[in-house]
Amino acid sequence: MGKTISCSVLLSLISCFYLLFATALDTITPSKSIKDPEFIISQNGTFRLGFFSLANSSNRYVGILQIETGLSKTLLGFSTYLVVLNGKTEILWSSKNVTNTAPNVTTAHLSDLGNLVLSNGDDEGSSLWQSFQHPSNAFIETMEISTDVKKGRKVEIKSWKSHDDPSDGNFSFGIEPFNIPEFVIWNNNQLYFRSGPWNGNMFIGLILPTVAFSWFSVVADNRQQTFFIGYEDSNHSMLTYCELDSQGEFSERRWDVEKGNWIKSYSINHTDCDVYGKCGEFGMSNSTKRPICSCLKGFKPRNAEEWSRGNWSSGCFRTTPLQCQRDNNNGSGAGQSDDGFLEMKMMNVPAFPDRSSIVNGECKDQCLKNCSCVAYAYDSSIGCMMWSGDLIDVKESSRGVDLYIRLPASELDKGRSSKVIVITTVIAGIVVITISALFLRCRILKHKGRNKRRTQIKDKFHGENIGESSIGVKLQQLPLFNFEELATATNNFHPQEKLGQGGFGPVYKGTLDDGKEIAVKRLSKASGQGLEEFMNEVVVISKLQHRNLVKLFGCCVEAEEKMLVYEFMPNKSLDSFLFDPVKQKLLDWRKRFNIIEGISRGLLYLHRDSRLKIIHRDLKASNVLLDQKLNPKISDFGIARIFGGDENQANTKRVVGTYGYMSPEYAMHGRFSEKSDVFSYGVLLLEIVGGRRNTSFYNKDDLSLLGYAWKLWREGDICGIVDKVILESETYSRNGNEKEIWRCIHIGLLCVQEFAKDRPTMPTIASMLNNEISDPNTPKQPAFTEAPLMSHDVEDRVLLDDVTLTNLDSR
Template sequence: MRLHSKRNLLYVLCCFCLNLGVAIDTITSSQSIKDPGNIVSNGSVFKLGFFSPVNSTNRYIGIWYSNISVCTVVWVANRETPLNDSSGVLTISEGGNLVVLDGKKVILWSSNVTNSVANSSAQLLDSGNLVLQEKTTGTIIWESFQLPCDRLLPSMKISTNQRTGNKVQLTSWQSPSDPSIGSFSFNIQPLNLPQAFIWKYGSPYWRSGPWNKRTFIGIPSEDYQFQDGFSLINDQEGTFSLSFTYVTDLFLHFALNTNGNIEQRFWDYEKEDWEVSLLSQTECDFYGKCGAFGSCDSQNTPICSCLQGFEPKNTKEWNRGNWTSGCVRRTQLQCERVKTGSEGSKMDGFLKLNMMKVPDFADWSRALEADCRQQCLDNCSCIAYAYYTGIGCMSWTGSLIDAQKFSKAGVDLYIRLADSDLVTKQDMKKIVTITVIIGTVSILICTYLLWRWIAKHKARKKQQKEILLFNKGEAHKTFPSDNLNQVKVQELPLFNFEKLASATNNFHLSNKLGQGGFGSVYKGKLSDGQEIAVKRLSRTSAQGFEEFMNEAVVISKLQHRNLVSLLGCCVEGEERMLIYEYMPNKSLDAFLFDPCKYEPLDWRKRFNIIEGIGRGLLYLHRDSRLRIIHRDLKASNILLDKELNPKISDFGTARIFRGNEDQANTRRVIGTYGYMSPEYAIEGRFSEKSDVFSFGVLLLEIVSGKKNTGFYNDEEFLSLLGLAWKLWNSDNTVALIDPMISEPFFEMEILRCIQVGLLCVQEFSKDRPTISIVVSMLKSEIVDMPRPKKPAFTERLVALNTESSQHRKSILSVNNVTMTMVQGR
């Protein structure tokens, strides 16, 4: 038993990022990796082993950073053939290939090298490269850098051979929980001028523009940070290779995400998180957004326009915003009229377009800058040219595709136009432009000032009305309580919106702590240095002023060490915000279900959290001046302070009970699937026992480390409750315990907690204990506990035939009254 316990303590997934002592960086035929084992590179930069992506039970072999707190997988071997259990082995086969085997010794993945040798070994390098090499000579037979996934690491090469078509490219994951090959790929296209491309299902999705021996000129100047240390090499044998080096940061790398964007990622040591920048950030970055001879400018509305001298090919579709049909030339070129025998006219000229992303399909020549223009003018097929230092003379003879206007940098692009188009434009440009700009700006300024005045006036009146109603005690119509008339909004400190905006850096994304049904929560720091958490009601939230005032009223009257403290509120215009004490460790689910923060929660800490939640709930139900039913108790609503002490939060849906009330009904059921009791979810009835049910689910999640709703793809169980019930009936409850906390010393206490959890999730409320009894059970004050009955939501639903459907309808509906509509959060 003691040996078994030690093995369980070593059971870690890749994302736990634990250091296990002396690093072993090599795999041989006699030294394999068995799940959950791993190896670490010599300098402890990378780790290779088995892991499961977030919200997935599948097992994969992958490489991830070893010594940072956020788990980041950079390479996956068996991405198309996952294991569905922990029987996997990574080893060297008899033929010398690196293979992944399942429990039946079936090969799920192989390095598949034809020239492999029996005497070989695999080594994980500090560069993140896994190399298969001949033992005696050290000759590399295969390497993971030749088969990348979605990450480009320093010294890794993305390459294309234009003769053979062979490519080494990045491919996105299908989703954050599925590393199989997704919709997007990233590679080098060496045709004519080397460019980088992102492809979606084989079609161009984004283009970098040509390489000028230092950067890709189709990326705006503000994004040049993406190209520090990059090099593109032509080996003169048809292969073009793109790579980068960055000696000052071991962790810097690039990722092709599931949305088709290239991310530059570097580690922020102060925040202990990745700093992410996107390579493509506007609609204009989509390939060919405006069609042939169209130009895209993200600063304009609409963003697409025809190049000067061109007009929409399909005006009706163009005006609807369908720009892919592109544009056509308005006036035939002079050289084309000469070819067809038409009457001659003045010579064609070139219109200069500043700061442009040059179109695709450019031809290149060695012509000097002074000769580039004349070379294009002498060729009637040439419709545009550009010259750029480091590249040379570029010209275009076909349609101009994927042209874009930049606000900085870019290239001067010269477009060939008939003389009449040039003259008309030059004569009218200044007058029309100045008139339109002055008129438009004047109208916009007046409209904006008028709109601001009207908006402020309406908001001021609305705010005054709401506060007046609240101060008059009108809130008791929505929140029944004898004490509510005594509550005044002035009792809560009122924060100024500008003060909160300054504290949160204008609600910047980097300060965002999380998001729920109410809206977003931001970290802030007041001018006196106090850290706060600002809960801001979203304008699109299903919740509104009712829940806002409800939470303000309820929590302002509660004082307990296991309830979050409300510091004040803000009601300005359409803004609704609540200001809380800041919880540095965020919420329980971030520790319980995020593998990267799993390590600190040993059993003592978990039991302390269980007891704290129980005490807080007991205070709400029995000990507070107002009797409160929370109605949305879940892991994400349990906040943790710096010592990991729990505090119940989010009272937006809480209800206050009068002294003689035991239960209530509602026509508006708001809660979270997986935590709602059956009588509440189906009939809208709630009571103290509804919170006890939620507490039972939470208790089982804490003990098992599994989400109650994480069994959607499980063919046997509908929820964690079903698994717990099966293990209880088979007298194998120990199997439910999270391996990270499974120790003989605590086993009886943990099993007691599981029994308490099952008692709390009984299907009928009358069978569940009160929270005071639950707390006594947890403290072992009640020794003889009853055996639990079958919990709710333990079996999968099956399709009902017509007869059973009618029967169920007759049970759930009386006198044809419509039942409650559940609003999940």
Template sequence: MSILLVLLCCFCLDSGSATDTITSFQPVRDSDYIISNGSAFKLGFFSPVNSSNRYLGIWYDKKSILPTQWVANREKPLKDSSGVLTISEDGNLVILDGQKGILWSSNVTNSVANSSAQLLDSGNLVLRESTTGTIVWESFQHPSNTLLQRMKFGANVRTGEKVKFSSWKSPSDPSIGSFSFGIQLQSFIQIFIWKDSRPFWRSGPWNSRTFIGLPEMYSIYHDGVSLTEDQDGTYSFSFSYVKDSLFHYVITTEGDIRILWNAVKSECDVYGMCGAFGSCNSRSSPICSCLLGFEPKNTKEWNRGNWTSGCVRRTLLSQCAIVNSSIEAIKMDGFLKLKTMKVPDFADSLPAYESFGGLSSTNNEDYCRQQCLENCSCIAYAYDSGTGCMSWTTSLIDIQKFSSGGVDLYIRVAYSELDKVGDVKKVVTISVIIGAIFISICTFLLWRWMAKQKARKKKAMEILSSNRGEAQQNFDKDNLAQVEVQELPQFNVEKLAKATNNFHLSNKVGQGGFGPVYRGTLSDGQEVAVKRLSKASGQGLQEFMNEVVVISKLQHRNLVQLLGCCVEGEEKMLVYEYMPNKSLDAFLFDPHKEILLDWRKRLYIIEGIGRGLLYLHRDSRLRIIHRDLKASNILLDKELNPKISDFGMAKIFRSNEDQANTNRVVGTYGYMSPEYAMEGRFSEKSDVFSFGVLLLEILSGRRNSSFYHNEESLSLLGFAWKLWNASNIVALIDPIIYEPCFEMEILRCIHVGLLCVQEFAKDRPIVSVVISMLKSEIVDLPQPKQPAFIARQIALDTKSSQQRQRKCSDNNVSITMIQGR
């Protein structure tokens, strides 16, 4: 009787290890575990790689190589194997250490003593009241770093509560890391990744089908993503893939969202994916195809992508090739060779033949072939130097085509199928010959066309070189003396005239000192801006050549792109990418459009201008000083990305130069540094000064010149300095962008702007330091000194007022364009 009781207890303990429920009487100790009812997930204690700490976690039961999907005591690991997961007296799930101390708890305030916890097949651990079955807590509402299928993550628009996923600190430490992701509820619903509570990445707004910032995401039917809204104001996202329940998302320790699934490298690694006599190739579409000499067994299912029924022979094999020694088979079965294959399952080993042991692999393959031919049941063979001959007498299953490696597989087919292969080879040969002739003709025609284009381009470059010599006579040691003119795509006048409707006034989008700018559409549909040199221009040839030389050598996302030029006779034109949103000043100083530039957009524009300026000063092949950085020379594309334009005044520095002098002062008053405007000295710090003025304009929403004849202050710089000294710099902020949560960021930018506009160049930071200040990489900022043009502004204002009355400035001050290019 006692032996029977012992066996019964052992049976109960063994059965208990497979339960999916935890009660106060059925705890989970460190050596125990529970498994969900469908055997999808397992819960127990584990140690991460390279760590001896113990944690309670949930992971896939049948794919233990995948990482743990949920961890309970992330911040309080166990130092030994004494941990226990149980139901406490107040009905909460708790993890106890060896001294009965609570390391982790579900912390449910409305729990009852008779609660129980269950691990579901979805991977969700739920805590229920035993009497009503009501769920009072679930792990899906307290996730770790993994988004499982059917798990909802969202936010409540009323309470502000969010379900957020957080990365591990390291692969050996599951405590909360630097990165997290979840839903952000503002004007639009978006998914954000945060790094240390600061935005690190966003998906773009949700448009009811996709996140518009994720072009690779097509629809909810493709990616299985759906959005739901509960009555309590909670918006939740979830995803579901019926095909593969192991598919999930993980936020890594580096802040990436990675997709993990059932650890199969490709669909072709699934056993028998293409059925009998079917071959799988992950690089083909569809991935399954029948072997040569075979056809789908069920054509309708095969065409729908269900390949499990496999393939059957088109032509049956003959009987044994040689019935007896006196009868000769006229048409024998043969073998088709398939290269770099994964051999089928259920291979047989052919008997060894000692006389072949010392021969080459070719002779060994001949031996394998002969052995297979003599066996009427043999339908395929292969040879490998390590395994010897392999043959198959049953259906060929689980065949895969590799890009490299594998072995050559020989499939036995009827003689008529060999003839078809020969016919196919003839067709391929003839097609190749015809194709070669066609390609030769096309190549000849292309050569003729390129020769004509080259001749036309050579002629244009000769004109450019002539103009270059003329321009250099006017100003020595200029850009043209330091670099060679880079060959640009050449446009002819007829093409540009057609694109702009013969330069019709309706296509005119601006007018500058260089000449008019027209919007055009090329024959391929590309929109361009055509800058045409005016014969009456006060700038003209020098600026044209300068811009060709400078910008043709620059490639950066925050610089406007020069697509080509046109030089024919007296016509000289530059062709740029078209900027549909015109220039920054068209938005910043327009009361109807400035509301489109919120703080985040303005900060993005500031950082983009800074990156473009850093490229000009430090990162490009040439060191370039722009000399005319202002709001009207910052163009905006359709996404309001900033691009620096107008390089007609730019100067190239040699590698050993830090500053230069000029007798020809060009630019725009209000943006010019004092040493440049008064003494003709310019350097990188000159552009930094202009950037500082532009920065203060963007933050205040006011032009620097809007303070002329204003008794309160002589300029924006003077006004900002007055507010700074009065400790009231907040009054400078544009009310459109002001929000208390952004105040510190905006004030920091104003501080940086004042540092950029200091009177003496040596006090101003370089662009790389400015960018570090804006990004808060430099925490402590120095106190700014007095800006330029505080005491001297009256004289300059009088002079510039007189000059503004003229149509063209004597010193070539550029004119802000009416519309963007």
């Protein structure tokens, strides 16, 4: 039961080995050996050294653990120094650089502190090697983490590679003196996290509960240049230890007697804001704000484009030079009176401060005298801290000290007279009162308008007749979001949150108060689609539940605002992968075939398996969304039609859809059915295999991808049709996917035949994809291979392939 605390050396595994062991319970000598599962125990019975295994591994490891928390098995040994041997007495590990002039009396003793000490057998008991100086991923109350600057020695704990692999991982935890001691976490020798300076009682700016890490104490011997982190008071009544996990999280764990297990009492380094230098030079982070990074006052982003994308590593630069810098450039000397300081309350100060023993009142003057000084702070236990050069890793904190940033006078908004302040205050009061009154009136009117709007939409839904049946949806059955809620979730529909743009309008990413991520589809006032398409999508998709159809969470109807709220798809739409020269390399054949199958399952559900037969009418790459694992989900049901009763085909005078995906009978005569969706599916299938848009062939010998595929099909040239990314991938040549790809091209050509009666149904397509129909029909010449669909010029064609068109009369 419990968890092994590897507070000592953690050695790699061997399948069968033994170790030299003495007669004493807590000591190993050269005279005897033990085999797994034998062990030694400290004299007080607290610590045990032996072998153990991890949950998902058959390997055996050496470790020291506290007996109160559970037992493991292990093996250890030594000759003139400490060694681990296998069955052939070959050395698998040794205490490096440890020698002994008296091999017969060397001992390895497991002390009551949990420290395995290798020493000579002399009276002085000099230590040759200690396990406490080579810790693994855990830190217990009897240990110390230290740095000896003079000798260049460090004792630091290292993370495991993974939960079940105790070899050294990427992260390490230790103490760095810098100019003021701090504890830090390194990631592959790169600074990853810093605690802030130690002031004798706490790490400045490190937010911890009162009881968390209350035992932490830092001891600094500045003369000897040695620094220690350890327990201030040992409390053996409470079992406690700290651990650095494989993800770089440093946490405190305590033994819960009732649960019989270790529980995490607190941890640090668990937000993006905690990562060292997240916001770059002169950037400031705050985990409670969105975005978490901002520039200090008087600075602006060095790379505005990257900054807007959420990449803040380039940092910020000063917009107006300091007066002392301008004076130095002019040769007139530093003008300290023209620069001032911006006070920032409760900050975790930047990295690498210079320390001065001067008192608080002199910090400002001292910094002003030095033009390279850009900031200062004061702590009563440390004294003045000053910074020159770039400020890195500035964080707002609920604990910390006041930080003063040096700025030119023009940035400090000084010089306003008291009269201006009084006038501004009075005007602001009047404005606030006026706005409050208008806001209250607007809320009353909006509430009335919202109720009226809901009633209108409810009546519209209940009166909607489709085919032979009346299809209605009660808004009460679908969650309603208010405008303010969605505006907050999308950061007021900020351009940075915009996922894309469709015929309906823009789509934004949002995060609700409960942390759920959503996609908000907002009807644009300039959109060709309106209330009818909005209601149609709510009617259709609210009744559908399938893993290959996007899920609708709810809608918002207020005044002129109409919005739909969907589940968030992190990989956006299929076209953003399929037609992107970089991202398409992520789509090997197996992923593409899974996407082809998923789309077919979604269409099969719409046509045959759902309670209502639904024709999508606008199936295309941009209307197929991809989840985190690249599973496809069909979206955008704004122009879908529900068939009632035994209805199989319908006519319309209003042709809507996307050219390049529309079947000929629908585009020319306004007739649509399951087979018109099948045609769109065939075009999409060929695009997925070929990695090219159907309309990308205009101005070439072939009028479309369909014509191109048809020509190469007749010539038996599969390589000419298939995307080069697939042909060049290792999985293609290794798995022999030629037959499966050829079958998909065959199915695609069957789907795009000119006459609807020749095309297969979705159940037949599903059977062909699964190879249940091994000998499908021979395809006939596809539609639109002799002449273009319409007489638009080339630029119009490419545009029309991406946009859903409405209000077009059929011919």
